[in-house]
Amino acid sequence: MSAADVRGGGHATDLTPRPGDARLARLSLNQKTTPRWTVAEAVEGCVRAGLPAIGLWREPVQEAGAVTTARMVADAGLRVSSLCRGGFVTAADPRHWSRALDDNRRALEEAASLATDCLVMVVGGLPEGSRDLTGARSRVADAIAVLAPYAEECGVRLALEPMHPIYCADRGVLCTLGQALDLAERFPPEQVGVVVDSFHVWWDPEILSQVARAEGRICSFQVGDWITPLPADTLLSRGMIGDGHIDFAMLRRAVDAAGYHGDIEVEIFNADVWAADPDEVVVTLARRYVSHVLGD
Amino acid sequence: MSAADVRGGGHATDLTPRPGDARLARLSLNQKTTPRWTVAEAVEGCVRAGLPAIGLWREPVQEAGAVTTARMVADAGLRVSSLCRGGFVTAADPRHWSRALDDNRRALEEAASLATDCLVMVVGGLPEGSRDLTGARSRVADAIAVLAPYAEECGVRLALEPMHPIYCADRGVLCTLGQALDLAERFPPEQVGVVVDSFHVWWDPEILSQVARAEGRICSFQVGDWITPLPADTLLSRGMIGDGHIDFAMLRRAVDAAGYHGDIEVEIFNADVWAADPDEVVVTLARRYVSHVLGD
Numbered sequence: 001m002s003a004a005d006v007r008g009g010g011h012a013t014d015l016t017p018r019p020g021d022a023r024l025a026r027l028s029l030n031q032k033t034t035p036r037w038t039v040a041e042a043v044e045g046c047v048r049a050g051l052p053a054i055g056l057w058r059e060p061v062q063e064a065g066a067v068t069t070a071r072m073v074a075d076a077g078l079r080v081s082s083l084c085r086g087g088f089v090t091a092a093d094p095r096h097w098s099r100a101l102d103d104n105r106r107a108l109e110e111a112a113s114l115a116t117d118c119l120v121m122v123v124g125g126l127p128e129g130s131r132d133l134t135g136a137r138s139r140v141a142d143a144i145a146v147l148a149p150y151a152e153e154c155g156v157r158l159a160l161e162p163m164h165p166i167y168c169a170d171r172g173v174l175c176t177l178g179q180a181l182d183l184a185e186r187f188p189p190e191q192v193g194v195v196v197d198s199f200h201v202w203w204d205p206e207i208l209s210q211v212a213r214a215e216g217r218i219c220s221f222q223v224g225d226w227i228t229p230l231p232a233d234t235l236l237s238r239g240m241i242g243d244g245h246i247d248f249a250m251l252r253r254a255v256d257a258a259g260y261h262g263d264i265e266v267e268i269f270n271a272d273v274w275a276a277d278p279d280e281v282v283v284t285l286a287r288r289y290v291s292h293v294l295g296d
Numbered sequence: 297m298s299a300a301d302v303r304g305g306g307h308a309t310d311l312t313p314r315p316g317d318a319r320l321a322r323l324s325l326n327q328k329t330t331p332r333w334t335v336a337e338a339v340e341g342c343v344r345a346g347l348p349a350i351g352l353w354r355e356p357v358q359e360a361g362a363v364t365t366a367r368m369v370a371d372a373g374l375r376v377s378s379l380c381r382g383g384f385v386t387a388a389d390p391r392h393w394s395r396a397l398d399d400n401r402r403a404l405e406e407a408a409s410l411a412t413d414c415l416v417m418v419v420g421g422l423p424e425g426s427r428d429l430t431g432a433r434s435r436v437a438d439a440i441a442v443l444a445p446y447a448e449e450c451g452v453r454l455a456l457e458p459m460h461p462i463y464c465a466d467r468g469v470l471c472t473l474g475q476a477l478d479l480a481e482r483f484p485p486e487q488v489g490v491v492v493d494s495f496h497v498w499w500d501p502e503i504l505s506q507v508a509r510a511e512g513r514i515c516s517f518q519v520g521d522w523i524t525p526l527p528a529d530t531l532l533s534r535g536m537i538g539d540g541h542i543d544f545a546m547l548r549r550a551v552d553a554a555g556y557h558g559d560i561e562v563e564i565f566n567a568d569v570w571a572a573d574p575d576e577v578v579v580t581l582a583r584r585y586v587s588h589v590l591g592d
Contacts, residue, residue, distance in 0.1 A: 126541055130541075131542060131543040132543070133499075165461050165500075166461070168498075168522075169522055169524050175499050176501060178501075179501040202429075203429075203461040205474075205475040228465050233528075234525070244465070246427060247428070
């Protein structure tokens with residue numbers, strides 16, 4: 001089966017892998033890639049396309065109910081590759097900071113109830129009006145120290161996500177994999193690990209050596225492309241795999257070599273992708289995943 | 297004298313430093329901050345505001361003529377803090393790459409004729425359709441090796457500018473100061489140095505140690521702010537000093553401690569700043585420079 005690709009609309013050059021195709025064995029749909037779908041619809045969509053795993057977000061899971069979601073996912077025979085997202089622990093005000101920690105404890109419990117061991121941590125940006133990046137980073141470290149033992153109790157790892165420096169001010173003060181590992185390594189690997197997301201780290205001149213260093217710490221491997229010109233809304237600036245500048249196969253080989261054999265989540269925030277038919281999005285990303293991420 | 301600030305338009309909280317004020321001794325106007333001005337107008341604008349230096353761009357200099365420009369600048373008693381820009385040496389096609397090197401030789405000669413020892417190098421992004429970041433970076437290193445001896449002959453240093461990773465794909469594959477120094481250190485400091493531009497490097501978790509490492513290599517220190525939400529056009533995303541998230545005084549102290557005592561260039565690509573009265577822009581940046589860059 002061949003078809004038009006999202007988003008270019010051009011004729012797909014690759015055949016769509018069918019359910020049961022061994023090349024789909026690690027492919028996970030991060031549900032933010034198809035936000036028009038409810039949790040139930042996303043689960044069904046994964047099954048239709050033959051994807052064995054799904055990355056969930058807290059808000060839609062809470063809408064559906066965590067227990068209901070866990071049952072739907074299990075009934076469908078899917079794995080939950082990660083729960084997005086905890087974090088946002090940079091508040092300078094101690095009461096806000098404590099409330100953020102409470103929310104992260106709930107997120108850890110939700111992850112446990114969904115039978116995933118990976119809570120993706122987007123640590124947060126600078127507080128309103130602050131220019132104290134060092135202080136914000138230090139509050140992240142303090143928060144991880146408080147949460148790490150509870151994560152282990154829940155059987156869940158805090159997966160620190162280094163984010164592209166474009167988000168340093170307003171979303172994630174952890175900017176490189178090396179910096180995330182510096183923090184993660186203060187804790188046992190059962191408590192704190194890292195996310196490798198192609199969109200966030202592809203530019204890093206140290207990425208290959210840092211991925212190697214991350215052996216035993218990689219909780220999640222996410223893929224999305226860097227496209228130019230960058231869409232105007234930086235939060236929706238990720239491209240469909242293969243539409244941009246990233247050499248996915250090189251990164252995937254490095255992550256494999258670092259001993260990560262878990263799911264590979266496609267996470268794409270993009271207005272064009274979001275506007276498209278979700279089923280078309282899923283078959284497009286399955287084709288692109290096979291040719292660009294698995295590669296040769 | 298007090299006045300409304302560009303771009304917020306709010307009442308300025310700081311007094312405008314007058315010509316002759318010792319605090320202006322290192323302040324340079326990068327002419328891209330006031331693109332409505334010709335070279336002659338920018339030179340006059342610097343004199344009116346008491347700025348002792350100007351950063352020039354090749355295109356307006358070529359319009360005015362390099363010899364004429366050199367004479368105007370000298371007659372006005374200004375220094376040329378840098379010439380922008382050389383670089384764009386990532387082409388995979390050997391003929392294109394060679395032509396780019398020729399153009400860089402001309403840029404070095406222009407810098408020499410303008411009596412500046414600093415040619416800012418924006419090295420270039422990925423060639424159209426390429427995902428080979430390693431290859432592009434390696435062609436940059438090859439180009440610098442060819443150009444470095446000629447730079448010394450011209451009495452000009454190639455100032456490698458690490459750029460914010462937002463520009464990695466399409467403008468500058470050197471993304472961190474550490475990476476730029478790795479390359480610069482292959483050559484004598486008389487031939488190759490680095491630019492420290494706050495906008496590009498403020499997020500870097502290693503910035504303070506890398507600035508210290510850069511002792512003897514810093515050819516240019518540029519300042520511009522990181523603002524959120526980021527303007528839609530990423531090439532015009534820089535903010536007026538003090539409008540954003542950067543702790544300039546901390547960075548300036550680090551640069552001072554690394555032994556750089558040269559000019560501090562204000563370079564702001566921003567549609568609002570460009571639309572404002574250039575004289576107002578210059579007095580605004582002078583006020584902001586005193587309070588945010590010099591700080592306490």
